[in-house]
Amino acid sequence: MFPVFALALGFELVVAVEGIIVNVSRSLPAGIAKSPFEAFVSYSIEYAFFPDFAGNESSPNTFSDNLLNNLGNLTGTKPYIRVGGNTQDYALYNASLTVATDGIINPARSVDYPTTLYTGPSFFESYKTWPGVKFVHGFNLGLGGNSSAGWDTLLETVPLACKALGKERLLWWEYGNEPDLYSTSAQGPVRPSTWNEVEYVTQWLNGTRHIKEQLFQACPELLGNDTYGYLAPSFAGTNNHLKPIQTWEDGVDVDQDIKLFSSHNYIGGATSPGVTLQGTLMNHTSTVHSISAQVAVAANLSSLATVPFILGETNSLYNEGAPGLSNAFGAALWGVDFNLWCASVGISRVHMHQGTDYRYAAWQPIETNKTTKGTKAPYYGSIAVAAFLGDLTDRKKALRIANIPLQTPFEAAYAAYEHGDLARVAVINMREYNYTVNGTSSVTNPVARPSQTYSFYVGELRAGKVAVKRLYANGSDAISGITWDGWSYNWELDQGRPVRLSNVTVGEEAFADKGVVGIVVEDSSAAVLEIRRT
Ligand SMILES: *[C@@H]1O[C@H](CO)[C@@H](O)[C@H](O)[C@H]1NC(C)=O
Ligand SMILES: *[C@@H]1O[C@H](CO)[C@@H](O)[C@H](O)[C@H]1NC(C)=O
Ligand SMILES: *[C@@H]1O[C@H](CO)[C@@H](O)[C@H](O)[C@H]1NC(C)=O
Ligand SMILES: *[C@@H]1O[C@H](CO)[C@@H](O)[C@H](O)[C@H]1NC(C)=O
Ligand SMILES: *[C@@H]1O[C@H](CO)[C@@H](O)[C@H](O)[C@H]1NC(C)=O
Ligand SMILES: *[C@@H]1O[C@H](CO)[C@@H](O)[C@H](O)[C@H]1NC(C)=O
Ligand SMILES: *[C@@H]1O[C@H](CO)[C@@H](O)[C@H](O)[C@H]1NC(C)=O
Ligand SMILES: *[C@@H]1O[C@H](CO)[C@@H](O)[C@H](O)[C@H]1NC(C)=O
Ligand SMILES: *[C@@H]1O[C@H](CO)[C@@H](O)[C@H](O)[C@H]1NC(C)=O
Numbered sequence: 001m002f003p004v005f006a007l008a009l010g011f012e013l014v015v016a017v018e019g020i021i022v023n024v025s026r027s028l029p030a031g032i033a034k035s036p037f038e039a040f041v042s043y044s045i046e047y048a049f050f051p052d053f054a055g056n057e058s059s060p061n062t063f064s065d066n067l068l069n070n071l072g073n074l075t076g077t078k079p080y081i082r083v084g085g086n087t088q089d090y091a092l093y094n095a096s097l098t099v100a101t102d103g104i105i106n107p108a109r110s111v112d113y114p115t116t117l118y119t120g121p122s123f124f125e126s127y128k129t130w131p132g133v134k135f136v137h138g139f140n141l142g143l144g145g146n147s148s149a150g151w152d153t154l155l156e157t158v159p160l161a162c163k164a165l166g167k168e169r170l171l172w173w174e175y176g177n178e179p180d181l182y183s184t185s186a187q188g189p190v191r192p193s194t195w196n197e198v199e200y201v202t203q204w205l206n207g208t209r210h211i212k213e214q215l216f217q218a219c220p221e222l223l224g225n226d227t228y229g230y231l232a233p234s235f236a237g238t239n240n241h242l243k244p245i246q247t248w249e250d251g252v253d254v255d256q257d258i259k260l261f262s263s264h265n266y267i268g269g270a271t272s273p274g275v276t277l278q279g280t281l282m283n284h285t286s287t288v289h290s291i292s293a294q295v296a297v298a299a300n301l302s303s304l305a306t307v308p309f310i311l312g313e314t315n316s317l318y319n320e321g322a323p324g325l326s327n328a329f330g331a332a333l334w335g336v337d338f339n340l341w342c343a344s345v346g347i348s349r350v351h352m353h354q355g356t357d358y359r360y361a362a363w364q365p366i367e368t369n370k371t372t373k374g375t376k377a378p379y380y381g382s383i384a385v386a387a388f389l390g391d392l393t394d395r396k397k398a399l400r401i402a403n404i405p406l407q408t409p410f411e412a413a414y415a416a417y418e419h420g421d422l423a424r425v426a427v428i429n430m431r432e433y434n435y436t437v438n439g440t441s442s443v444t445n446p447v448a449r450p451s452q453t454y455s456f457y458v459g460e461l462r463a464g465k466v467a468v469k470r471l472y473a474n475g476s477d478a479i480s481g482i483t484w485d486g487w488s489y490n491w492e493l494d495q496g497r498p499v500r501l502s503n504v505t506v507g508e509e510a511f512a513d514k515g516v517v518g519i520v521v522e523d524s525s526a527a528v529l530e531i532r533r534t
């Protein structure tokens with residue numbers, strides 16, 4: 001019924017006969033989203049843990065820097081780093097503190113991060129350790145708006161932050177993390193139940209105007225239209241106690257200094273009942289469903305303003321992720337589907353959140369008694385996304401990303417267009433395959449790993465074949481041994497610099513027959529096809 005094609009998988013020749021042929025448009029599909037921004041693959045780092053990730057001037061964290069360089073080499077720009085999160089709204093400044101941070105964890109409020117936090121002057125050194133990285137610094141609105149220590153912190157830290165960042169490192173500012181939850185926060189409310197959008201806007205304008213005054217004193221060179229601006233409103237969700245679009249209608253941007261409309265997104269909760277790798281993360285429908293509310297907000301916003309829409313903080317499961325889910329290879333596959341879906345619906349940039357000991361972290365920057373220092377599974381998701389997107393600084397390429405609808409929720413495919421032509425196809429087979437039994441690493445799964453055959457009609461190719469790169473691990477439950485195109489970025493190999501492993505097949509090619517390219521993708525793995533027409 002369908003053409004027969006052959007493809008090379010490693011050294012074996014596999015012949016697939018039937019199957020659905022997915023037609024991939026060679027030219028830009030109608031209604032395709034605008035280009036992803038430079039540094040689309042970005043991170044958000046929890047305020048209290050930023051010194052762990054970046055180190056300080058006398059002891060820079062070069063492991064983190066190596067990981068950021070790897071991504072920079074793929075997309076042309078090192079990831080942008082938003083320094084913020086819940087602890088941004090707990091941080092108070094203590095000028096006498098001789099260490100960067102002094103935090104107290106109150107397990108009744110959170111076991112993962114301090115809810116009482118002081119930062120000292122050396123905190124700001126951490127902005128100087130990663131060459132070429134741009135940052136968003138988050139100021140404290142939570143306590144800034146209702147305690148004198150909080151307000152003093154705001155006024156005192158503007159000069160420290162602006163001098164440490166300067167034009168070279170400053171992207172934008174942020175004032176307040178998830179203020180839509182201030183009156184309902186599970187970690188303890190910081191506003192009364194009467195808190196609403198109008199009050200938020202009043203306080204946000206008051207605070208940002210004071211930030212501007214401080215900048216005028218300390219860093220007047222940062223007040224140009226290209227240097228002074230904010231990410232806002234940085235809401236946790238689209239439908240909490242405060243609604244994001246309402247803030248716009250209530251005048252949050254009357255000063256016209258909001259450069260990026262930032263929203264936060266999590267697919268589910270780490271301890272929410274029924275959350276599983278297959279059902280919650282390795283499930284394209286679940287990702288689409290989760291992002292649909294963001295898409296609706298972005299659409300409403302576009303009728304009010306031209307400000308770009310980004311996810312300024314996001315990851316798999318809120319409350320810092322679940323062990324066995326958020327730190328497993330399955331979460332890396334989720335991350336590829338999630339990021340590319342965001343790109344395909346016009347979200348301009350995605351900041352994946354992380355903190356020390358967080359289960360969903362892309363890497364653990366230091367050794368602790370909870371977590372081994374190292375590159376974690378989700379980082380490999382970032383790498384695959386960056387490789388698929390390619391150089392985002394070359395605007396002439398006009399990169400555009402489109403979803404390619406597939407048959408089941410357990411797989412997803414995307415097309416990348418450059419100069420209006422199909423350049424790459426990514427396919428993510430998210431069917432769960434455990435390489436261990438019951439999560440016991442000593443018991444290897446006796447069931448052979450299944451695979452799926454995908455056939456894409458991409459049009460005639462002069463070369464008759466396409467290059468294949470794979471995101472691979474032994475199973476969705478693997479937390480180590482992960483590679484992208486045979487590269488490992490693990491700490492223990494070369495401190496996060498790329499190392500080509502010898503036990504993974506690379507240089508693979510898939511053959512095209514009458515414009516149809518077939519590829520076998522093992523369950524719980526992903527592949528990218530590089531289309532060359534000449
Ligand atoms: C594939 O899609 C393109 C554009 O959508 C269309 O022109 C073409 O006829 C389709 N080809 C097949 C084999 O369906
Ligand atoms: C990767 O980035 C680093 C730091 O910018 C640079 O030194 C190195 O030459 C780059 N490597 C490649 C292959 O682009
Ligand atoms: C500020 O830090 C100094 C030096 O560690 C300490 O003595 C002082 O108690 C701290 N102040 C507050 C308010 O925590
Ligand atoms: C700089 O970092 C090192 C290593 O973490 C630490 O020992 C030192 O106290 C830090 N310096 C300051 C001023 O915080
Ligand atoms: C701005 O906020 C500060 C601190 O809460 C407060 O003292 C001041 O009155 C506010 N100014 C205005 C104009 O609301
Ligand atoms: C901040 O607001 C919360 C909630 O209204 C309140 O419980 C808390 O006491 C306030 N803190 C200060 C220092 O005013
Ligand atoms: C300020 O910069 C924004 C982009 O950040 C641009 O859209 C706007 O036109 C600029 N405004 C002025 C007055 O230059
Ligand atoms: C996948 O996600 C959708 C949307 O959340 C959900 O309805 C469906 O049950 C999920 N599939 C599985 C197998 O859990
Ligand atoms: C683990 O490390 C933390 C932070 O350094 C420390 O407070 C805690 O006591 C340590 N726990 C154990 C069991 O060593």
Ligand SMILES: *[C@@H]1O[C@H](CO)[C@@H](O)[C@H](O)[C@H]1NC(C)=O
Pocket residue numbers: 437438440443
């Ligand atoms: C895995 O768990 C199932 C259900 O609890 C149990 O029946 C089975 O023996 C376990 N297998 C191994 C190898 O531990």
Ligand SMILES: *[C@@H]1O[C@H](CO)[C@@H](O)[C@H](O)[C@H]1NC(C)=O
Pocket residue numbers: 432433434437438439477
């Ligand atoms: C994989 O292992 C997890 C944890 O042991 C289990 O819940 C899940 O059902 C397994 N999935 C498959 C496809 O066997």
Ligand SMILES: *[C@@H]1O[C@H](CO)[C@@H](O)[C@H](O)[C@H]1NC(C)=O
Pocket residue numbers: 473474480481482501503504
């Ligand atoms: C390749 O070797 C590394 C150890 O060097 C291991 O962790 C990984 O699982 C291996 N990969 C495959 C596909 O066997």
